[in-house]
Every structure is written in C-alpha cells, then in structure tokens.
Amino acid sequence: MPNLQDELRSYIVENYLFGQDDGFRNGDSFWELGLMDSTGVLELISYVEEKYAISLESSEIIPANLDSIEKLARFVSRKIEDSSAGPEIAPAMDTPGASQ
Amino acid sequence: MNPVATSPLNTLRIDPARETERIATRIAEIVFGQFKRKGAVIGVSGGIDSSVVAFLCARALGKERVLVLFTPESDSSPDSLRLGRMVADSLGAASALEDISGILRAAGCYERRDIAIRLVVPEYGEGYKSKIVLPNLTDAREYAIFSVVVQSPNGQIKKVRLTAKAYLGILAATNFKQRTRKMMEYHHADQLQYAVAGTPNRLEYDLGFFVKNGDGAADFKPIAHLYKSQVYQLAEFLGVPDEIRRRIPTTDTYSLEQSQEEFYFSLPLEKMDFCLYGKNNGLSAADMAERAGLTKEQVEHVYKMIESTRRATLYLRSNPILINTTGEVG
Numbered sequence: 001m002p003n004l005q006d007e008l009r010s011y012i013v014e015n016y017l018f019g020q021d022d023g024f025r026n027g028d029s030f031w032e033l034g035l036m037d038s039t040g041v042l043e044l045i046s047y048v049e050e051k052y053a054i055s056l057e058s059s060e061i062i063p064a065n066l067d068s069i070e071k072l073a074r075f076v077s078r079k080i081e082d083s084s085a086g087p088e089i090a091p092a093m094d095t096p097g098a099s100q
Numbered sequence: 101m102n103p104v105a106t107s108p109l110n111t112l113r114i115d116p117a118r119e120t121e122r123i124a125t126r127i128a129e130i131v132f133g134q135f136k137r138k139g140a141v142i143g144v145s146g147g148i149d150s151s152v153v154a155f156l157c158a159r160a161l162g163k164e165r166v167l168v169l170f171t172p173e174s175d176s177s178p179d180s181l182r183l184g185r186m187v188a189d190s191l192g193a194a195s196a197l198e199d200i201s202g203i204l205r206a207a208g209c210y211e212r213r214d215i216a217i218r219l220v221v222p223e224y225g226e227g228y229k230s231k232i233v234l235p236n237l238t239d240a241r242e243y244a245i246f247s248v249v250v251q252s253p254n255g256q257i258k259k260v261r262l263t264a265k266a267y268l269g270i271l272a273a274t275n276f277k278q279r280t281r282k283m284m285e286y287h288h289a290d291q292l293q294y295a296v297a298g299t300p301n302r303l304e305y306d307l308g309f310f311v312k313n314g315d316g317a318a319d320f321k322p323i324a325h326l327y328k329s330q331v332y333q334l335a336e337f338l339g340v341p342d343e344i345r346r347r348i349p350t351t352d353t354y355s356l357e358q359s360q361e362e363f364y365f366s367l368p369l370e371k372m373d374f375c376l377y378g379k380n381n382g383l384s385a386a387d388m389a390e391r392a393g394l395t396k397e398q399v400e401h402v403y404k405m406i407e408s409t410r411r412a413t414l415y416l417r418s419n420p421i422l423i424n425t426t427g428e429v430g
Contacts, residue, residue, distance in 0.1 A: 031404070037412035038234075038244045042264035045245075058261055061243055 005073040011047060012069060016040060026069040041066065048072070054079040111391075112329045112377060116337030119330075120159065123322050127160035130295070130320045137295040137319075139165030141285050145352055146183025148344060149323060150299040152331055155338040156322055157297055158191045167288055168195040171281040173204055175355040179347070186341050198284045200277070209276035216269025217248055220260045227253030231354035232262065232270060244405070251356055274353050278314025295319040301331050303369070303376060307406065308413020316416060328373045367402065375402045 005026055013021040016035045030036050036044065044066060045056055054076065065075040131137050140157040144150045158166045168188040172181050181197075188195035204210060217224045224230070229251040234244050246262045248270070262270070285296045298318025300310055305324040310316035323331055328349075335345050349369060350357060367375075371392050378388040378399070385399035392399060 031408065034408055034411045037408060038246065039264060039267065039412075041243050041245060042262060042267055046263045046265065058245075061245055061261075063243065066243075 004077055005069055008048075008072050008076070009069050011051075015043070015047075026073075028069075029063075029067050031063060031067050044072075048076055052076055052080055054083055112327050112373065114326075114330050114333055116333045119326075120156065120334060120337060123156055124160035127157060127297075127320065127322055131161060135295050135319060137289075137293055139167065139292060139294040140297045141167045141169055141289045141292070141294045142297045142299070143171060143281055143285050143315075144168045144184040144187050146180040146187070146344060147347065147349060147352070148331055148335055148340070149301050149304075151183075151187045151340045151344050152335050152338060153297050153299045153322055154187050154191060154193070155340055156334075158193055159338070163191050163193045165294075166191065166193040167292060167294060168193050169285055169288055170195065170197045171200050171284050172197075173199065173201045173277060173280075174210070176352055177350070177357065180352050183341075183344050183347065186344065190339070190341055196288060200280045200284065203280050204276055207276050207280070209273050209280075213270050213273035216266050216273060217250065219266040219269065220248060220262055221250050221258065223252075224250055229355035231356040232267070233259070249356060275311045275314055277353055278311035278316075282314050282317045289319075297322065298324070300324050302327050303373060305417075306376060307409045308416040310416065312416045327377055328369055372402070375399060376406060379403050379406050 009021075009026060012030075012035070013019060013024065016030070017024060024033075030040075041061070045061060049055060056079075060075070064071065066072055127140070131140055139161055142150060142154045142157055144154050154166065154168055168184065168191070170181050170184045185195065213230075214224060217230055230248055232246050232248050234246060235242065246267050247259050248262055248266070249257060249259045251257050282296070288294070289296045296317070296319050298321035299315070300321055301323050302325055304310055305321065323334070326334070332345060371394065374392050375388065375394075377383075378392070379402075385396045385403060388394075388399045389396040394402070
C-alpha cells in the first residue's frame, strides 16, 4: 500500500503544481507558496473526503490540518483511525466537533 | 507625515472637485479622442459605483450622450431598478430597460444553479431562495471557505459548506447574469456608436471581484483607481442621491440578499479598503493594526490574503495573450 504522504504528494503535485514538483517539500506551506486559493482548498477537501471515506467538520478545515503535505497526512491518518475506531473515540488533537 | 497618523478616512481623503475634473477630462479624451465614440452606455444597478460612473460620464460627455441601462432579472431586488431610475432622473439622461430573465432562463442559468445547489442541499427546489457566503474572516487560523445559505418556502434557513463542484457550478451558472448584462450594454453601444463604461472600484479591480467578460468587460473604467471610500467622497460631491449613498453594497446576484462582504471580502469593506491602501503603500502590519481596528496578526493575514487573491485572480485581469505580438497593431 502506498505511503499516505506519497499518495497525497502525488495528488498535490498533479493538481496544483501541474506535475512540476521542483524543490517542493512535504513541510512547505500551500498558503505561503500560493499553491491554492479557497476553491483549491474546497477541491482538496472533496478529494480527501472521497478518497479516504472521511468527513471533515467545518472546525477541522484549518491550516493547522491542511496546509502542508505533512500536516494533511497527519490529519487524514488521524481521521481514518477515528472513523474506524467509532464515534466514542475522542479526536487526538484540539479539533472541537470532530466527533458527532 | 506618517500616513497612518491620521484616521482611515483622512488617509484616503481626496479633493473630490479636482478628482472629478481630472476623471471627466480623461473620459472625454478616451471616448471622443481615442475611440471616436459618440457617448457612453452605463449599466446602472442602483449601487454607489455605477451611479458615480454615470454621473462622471454625464459631466464628461454631456447628459445627452449618456445611456443609463437597467438589466434586472428574476433574482434582482426591486430597489435596484428603483434606485437606477433615480440616477437617470437626477441626471436627466436617457435610459433603457432590458429584463434579462428570459435570456437567463433560455441559457439555463437558474436551472444549472439549482442543480449545483442540490449537490449539497438535495431538497432545494421551487420556492427556495439562496446565496453563497464567506465567513467573516480576519483569523489566520481559518480558511475563507464558501457556504450556501438556503431559505425554504416556509422560511427555514440552512447553511451548508460547499463542495468544489457545487461552488464552481453555482458560480459558472450565476456568471451568466453579468455576461448577459454586458452583452446588452454592448448591444446598445453598437446601436448608438457609444463606448461601454466599466464600474469597478479599486478594491474590486485589484482583488478580481468581477466576472471576466461580464462586469469586468468595458472600454474604460473611470473609477478603478479609487478606493471604495474615495468613491463615496466623489458621490457626495457629484450629488448622487442620498439613498444610493446609504445603501449597503450588494452583489444583487442571488435570490437572498447578499452583501459584498459576505460574498467576497469576508471583512468589513472599510477595513478592507484601508488594509489595501496600507499594503499598496508599504505600511507595516504593526502600523496599520491600530488604525484599522485589527490586531497585527489580523493585518498580516489580510496582507497575505491580498497577495494570494491577486495571484488567484491574475487570469481574470489578463487580456488575451498573443504568442507573438503583431507589429502593426500590438
């Protein structure tokens, strides 16, 4: 199974960098690099929700969770764990409203 | 003098008489001298910007060389037409009414929009109203993500975050409105051998708050260099009716009333105006914070948002790009 970071990196490079990933690092901020506008963020949300069968709460749609490949991978990984563990499991980080 | 040592209003203060004369002179040079057109068509929405442009064109070209055009559609507020007529009457200028609802229906504007909304609100249908909104945003820990607000026929309001597909679907459908309006403006301009005036102010022009080949299309844009608060100063000087000057800026594009702040800026207009001024004039976030009534971090975030929005909207401002320029006409 491909590593989650690699998988997300492929998506980001293909869709936001048009295949040109020269010097782009997994810790780089999408926002600082001007990689995506608000429509780009909506696209990213739709992608991870569909691809990983997770649902993002509004309170989770923040740069702390989505603004680099590393942050995104950590967040998606946690969401996958949360959803497989069931709704009683509290989110690992300070993401109010993550469980319902 | 440190420009931020005065209030935001004073910082953006202009000499409206002098600015009016300067703009009017340029309008006449452009329309008569450069374009050899006989007058100007102005699509007037009853908002502050289009009203000021109509007043400026009448002053520059003569009221008899101005056509004020109204283009309401099914979702327009009745106030738009009423206030638009007030502008034409104040000027004593000719006006024409083109209800574009039929064209929009034929193009599938409303149907396509409703289909896009149903992607996130499946029950949306006959009798519902809607608008899309941004959160009020000055917090760097959040994203400016669009939601749709719908009102059911029995008055219940619901707000749902949009998916990219739904957002783009709604946008692409509603953009028919601005493009149809512009088509009608050029129709009248062709008939009269007039030029078409564009009405964006500096905030809208700089941040791409317009539809490409819609309200972004024009032969000249006489207030694109003026911040919103400066447009209000001109309005007062020109004698734009008080009710128009007091009206809250609206997009008048959605069936639920939608302010420009909700749709695009996600920050009170006067603060956005002042922050854009600060950014354009190299003022630090720390200097700006107190005067704008924001924190330093908030101003830093707004500055970044301006940069990011400029990058994202470069395409909107760009003219068609040639692979090679042609020597004869550029």
